[in-house]
Amino acid sequence: MQKSVSTSSLGPGGLDLSQAFFKPICDTAPPSPTKRHTKISVIGAGNVGMAIAQTILTQDLCDEIALVDAKPEKLQGEMLDLQHAAAFLPRTKIKASVDYAVTVGSDICIVTAGARQIPGESRLNLMQRNLSLFKCIIPPLVKYSPDSVLLIVSNPVDVLTYVAWKLSGFPSNRVVGSGTNLDSSRFRFLIADHLDVNAQDVQAYIVGEHGDSSVALWSSISVGGVPLLSILERKQIAYEKATLEKIHREVVESAYEVISLKGYTSWAIGYSAASLARTILRDQRRVHPVSVLAKGFHGIRGGEVFLSLPAQLGRSGVLGVINVHLTEEEAERLRSSAETILEVQSQLGI
Numbered sequence: 001m002q003k004s005v006s007t008s009s010l011g012p013g014g015l016d017l018s019q020a021f022f023k024p025i026c027d028t029a030p031p032s033p034t035k036r037h038t039k040i041s042v043i044g045a046g047n048v049g050m051a052i053a054q055t056i057l058t059q060d061l062c063d064e065i066a067l068v069d070a071k072p073e074k075l076q077g078e079m080l081d082l083q084h085a086a087a088f089l090p091r092t093k094i095k096a097s098v099d100y101a102v103t104v105g106s107d108i109c110i111v112t113a114g115a116r117q118i119p120g121e122s123r124l125n126l127m128q129r130n131l132s133l134f135k136c137i138i139p140p141l142v143k144y145s146p147d148s149v150l151l152i153v154s155n156p157v158d159v160l161t162y163v164a165w166k167l168s169g170f171p172s173n174r175v176v177g178s179g180t181n182l183d184s185s186r187f188r189f190l191i192a193d194h195l196d197v198n199a200q201d202v203q204a205y206i207v208g209e210h211g212d213s214s215v216a217l218w219s220s221i222s223v224g225g226v227p228l229l230s231i232l233e234r235k236q237i238a239y240e241k242a243t244l245e246k247i248h249r250e251v252v253e254s255a256y257e258v259i260s261l262k263g264y265t266s267w268a269i270g271y272s273a274a275s276l277a278r279t280i281l282r283d284q285r286r287v288h289p290v291s292v293l294a295k296g297f298h299g300i301r302g303g304e305v306f307l308s309l310p311a312q313l314g315r316s317g318v319l320g321v322i323n324v325h326l327t328e329e330e331a332e333r334l335r336s337s338a339e340t341i342l343e344v345q346s347q348l349g350i
């Protein structure tokens, strides 16, 4: 296969072809050394990896994107298909290779490679299959991009974020799991739909495991800055706990539903991961519910566990965890979610 595509403008005999079209101006200076070349690598060119890559391209997030997959023909096909959209997209160099050298100098490495759930299968069930892949994927990423932020998407994402942290030797702020950033978007969509408002005006978090034991933080939901539960109480609007529980159940079942209908999920995680990449690369310091080293927060003890908490992200990865108020019931559910992940983690043997 063609290992990567060069966009050099040198023609036969070393002539700079661009000069056939543009006459150089006088007294030029080299590009400013403060203008950084930004690069994102996406490992795994399947449904999820390609949805992330295409969202990154359409949103003009970086100068270069590198794709890696174990299947060379599929990889080549995906690279060419994206390159053929060049006339409609912001200019981004797209490279692809089965060789991790293509990822050299990445700012962010997004890992999506691995097995996905079959209909009805839980995310945690994927652990052993994806653990062995991570042992081949993480070391070369560290070798070629030792200063990068690792953004883990493959499932079970919380356990694999822990695995990536262990295998990379990176400080914990530079290893982030996409976690419940997606679940929280589903949650905001369902609340917005229920209240007939815009999902972007709904602030609401799902925390804990990206999976069946996730926790909905009802106490901190606000719409347009107005706390949801207190406004319902003040206006004496009866709300049923059962209705709230039903919305959370729908969030948990969302992935199972989409997988049973189309075989996989891709578009929403594409936007979710791209929004995380934007915040990190552009040092936006936005708060996202993502999988971080959670030991010591909200009474979580007993092991090094990654799970989602609302965290502030920036150029160096995780800048801090927001001191969000949890009711005792929510904190108890969060600790129970941590135990579920730790239980699976204890079977890892790493």
Ligand SMILES: NC(=O)C1=CN([C@@H]2O[C@H](COP(=O)(O)OP(=O)(O)OC[C@H]3O[C@@H](n4cnc5c(N)ncnc54)[C@H](O)[C@@H]3O)[C@@H](O)[C@H]2O)C=CC1
Binding pocket: 043, 044, 045, 046, 047, 048, 049, 068, 069, 070, 071, 074, 112, 113, 114, 115, 116, 117, 126, 133, 136, 137, 152, 153, 154, 155, 156, 157, 178, 179, 182, 210, 264, 265, 266, 269
């Ligand atoms: N965290 C989240 O919110 C979400 C996570 N996922 C997870 O993302 C993962 C990928 O899902 P899909 O893209 O739908 O699966 P897919 O089967 O379409 O793609 C997986 C890709 O990984 C590649 N791959 C396998 N071994 C590799 C290796 N050693 N090196 C490089 N590439 C390798 C395969 O060739 C394939 O192209 C799954 O684990 C899935 O559960 C999916 C949706 C949301």
Ligand SMILES: CC(=O)C(=O)O
Binding pocket: 123, 155, 182, 255, 265, 269
């Ligand atoms: C598959 C998966 O993890 C999701 O769509 O939430």
